[in-house]
Amino acid sequence: MPPKKLKESIIFLVNIGIVRHGSQSNSQLLDKAKFILKHIIQKKIFLRPKDEVGVILMGSDNSKSDSVTEVDNVQELCHMQVGNWNLIESIEKLQTTNQHCSWMEAIYAAVEYIKHECLDKSERKIILLSDFNEEEDVVNQFQVNDIAKTLSLEEISLIAIGERALDNIDEDSQTASEALLMSVLQKIGGQYLTFEHAMSDVRFYKRPSTRPMPWYCRMELGDFHIPIAGISKMPSDVKLPDMTLMSKTSTPDIPDQEVPIKNVAQWTDNNRTIHTEEDIIRGYVYGGKPIPVSDEAKKAMTPKTNEKCYKIHGFTARENIPMEYWLSDGSYVIVPANESVSAPFYSLVQAMVHKNVVAIVEKVYRANTEANMVALFPSVDVPNEPWCLIEIGLPFERDYGAIAQRPLKFVMNQLSKEQNDAIDDLLTSLELPDAVDDDAIDVSEKYLPGYMPDPGAQHMWDMLSARALKPDKPLPPIADDVKNLLEQPEFVREKCKPVTERIKNVFSLEKKQPLNIRKRKKSKERDNEQSDNGDVFMAQSIKKDEKDITKDNNDESKNMVPLSNACNFNFDEIGDI
Structure with a gap:
């Protein structure tokens, strides 16, 4: 099991004042900072609710006695706390001031704030948001090594967000404040972003990074065995939060209190008798007859002889496995389990590339589970990726009919x-x-x-x-x-x-009527043709019947027999049948 990831403690250093005497505060810059803070805290609320957040304001109207940091014009907006909506509302209400403050002073104040507030072990980060345009005589009062040492001793990482992109700017074009900042970031391995880059980066909720959990097994090729590790190529998607039903209740102490509604499952039969979960046996209904399946029956139904395996049954040409046979939702990356078996593994990959073949493998993920068939595709010379085998699931023959597509060769x-x-x-x-x-x-x-x-x-x-x-x-x-x-x-x-x-x-396009209208017209035309043919046939049959009647009358007069001898069937016997 990989080590559990520590929670994050993020301290935002936001400039709401001025950094140079005689200048005016920048309200647009504060709006961008609000946008970044709001979306980062929202992500913490949704995705990492245990992480803590703190906000320190540079250029605020306060005295030393009102602040934990005891630095002029530097004040914490809140104590360290988990992300919440009240904190976002407080950030949206921030206004610019005309107070002077430098980010160098605020860094030392943030370190003192962290010592006072962050008591538990956590991953500590300072996100500094400013325009970094302090006067040169103010910047010269601070040393790069002192700031870097202060951050390193407390194991604090620094992320700075400014207006200009400093990566492609010469040092001569940088301000004294920007040059000092880049030197500090280089010393401690910090990161610098522009406001535009940071805003686009925090706007969307992306899949959080997770540490891969490898699946270890031995790949069998006849009598030859290679230890392998399988890593999921696509991590699982982030699930949306479940809905929780809330209800308002009133108590003498707390009126209008909202409490979650708990669903309690109950089972009733045809007589409306309530049964507990201990009395319930789940099953299936086929042909109107219930077929109970108890826990003991489930255990008996599961295979007992399957063992965990990864066995190559053979190889086939790559064109024999078209994309329509790819069944699984995701795929695994198969790599050697350790360096000692890398030589035979990569020899197999190279041979498969040379022959342009794909391996057909029987895979049992764990003991006493069903076996699946997968295909291994060699992957080599892909930039920023190692040589490996890509595993994709295959369907059994009985399952292929459900996913087969109509051939397009005729079209x-x-x-x-x-x-x-x-x-x-x-x-x-x-x-x-x-x-x-x-x-x-x-x-x-x-x-x-x-x-x-x-x-x-x-x-x-x-x-x-x-x-x-x-x-x-x-x-x-x-x-x-x-x-x-x-x-x-x-x-x-x-x-x-x-x-x-x-x-x-x-391609020529022809306007055609909808299919239902065409079918209706064809059926109507068919009925008309049948009715016309029927009229002609009836006219002919009437004439023929007239001739037959005349002929029968003539024959009847010649060959008349007594009625009593015409039929010997006794109709009275019908009632006895």
């Missing part, structure tokens, strides 16, 4: 060469860029697994936040930046424009 044979080429070009224009393209590296990284946020989950978080902060107002519409997640990328749209024009020219 493809009807296309001309020009139409077929246009379809190929359209599919090519819809492809996302590869990471090897230097001009598209930044673009391609946005479409890696786990990078794009879930629009549905993001909208749910936004609605919950709006309802918590403004319970009496109607819910806002879907945000535009959430809608943009579902839009086609601009560079893909530009690539598709000329191809779509070709599609319009080579």
Whole structure:
């Protein structure tokens, strides 16, 4: 088991005053800082409710006696606490002041605040938000080594957020405050972000990083065994919070108190008799007959002879495993369990690449569970990824009918060469860029697994936040930046424009009536044809019947017999049958 991750203790250093005498406070910068603080605290509320948060204001109107830090114009907005909606409301009410303060003084004040407030063991971070434009004579009063040593002794990491991007700026173009900040960050391994970058980074709720849990087994190839480790390529999605029913109750001490409603399961039979859970045996109903399955029966139904295994049954050509056979929702990355077995493992991977084959494997995840069939695809020469085998589940033959698709060969044979080429070009224009393209590296990284946020989950978080902060107002519409997640990328749209024009020219579109109207017209025409044929047939049959009647009358007069000898059937016997 990996070690349990420590909780985070984040202290926000927010500049609400001025950093240079004679300048004016920047309200736009404060609004950006509010946006960042609000979304970080919201993430803590939803995803990491045990993490603690503290806020220190630089440039506030206070005296030394009112603050734990005992530094002029530096005051804590709150004590260290878990994220909550009241803290977000307090942050939204912040206003700018004309008080002077430097971030260097605030760093020492934040360290004293951490010593006073953070008593439990935690991962400590300071997020500093300012424009870093202090005067040079103020900056010269502080030393890089002193600030770095103070942070390092308390094991505090520093993240600075400023207005300008300092990575691509020469040191001569930096202000004295920015140069001091970058030196401190370099000493302690800190991080620097711009306000725009930080705002786009905290806006969306992404999947939290988790430490992979490897699955160990021995891969069998005949009499040859290789210890392997399987790691899930895609971590599990973050589940939305469950709804909790609340009810208002009143007590003499606390009127209008909201308490959660607990659901108690009850089972009743046809006679409305209530039974407890101990009296219940679950089962199935087939053909109107209940088939009970007790816990003992479940244990007897589970396989007892299966052992944990990973056995290669054979190899097949890669084209024999098309994408329509890929059954599993996710995939595993198979790597050697340790360095001592890396040589035979990578020799197998290289041989599979050379022969262009895929391995068919029987996998039993744990003892006494059902066996599954999987395919192993070799993966080599992928940037920033090791050589490995990619495991993808396969269906059994009896299950393939449920996922089989209708073949498109008949439709493809009807296309001309020009139409077929246009379809190929359209599919090519819809492809996302590869990471090897230097001009598209930044673009391609946005479409890696786990990078794009879930629009549905993001909208749910936004609605919950709006309802918590403004319970009496109607819910806002879907945000535009959430809608943009579902839009086609601009560079893909530009690539598709000329191809779509070709599609319009080579394919002719005909307006057709809906299928139900066409069926109704065909059936009506069929009925009309049958009615017309029926009229002709009736006219012919009437004439024929007239002739037959005349002929029968003539024959009857010639061959008349007594009625008593015409039929010997006794109708009275019908009642006795």
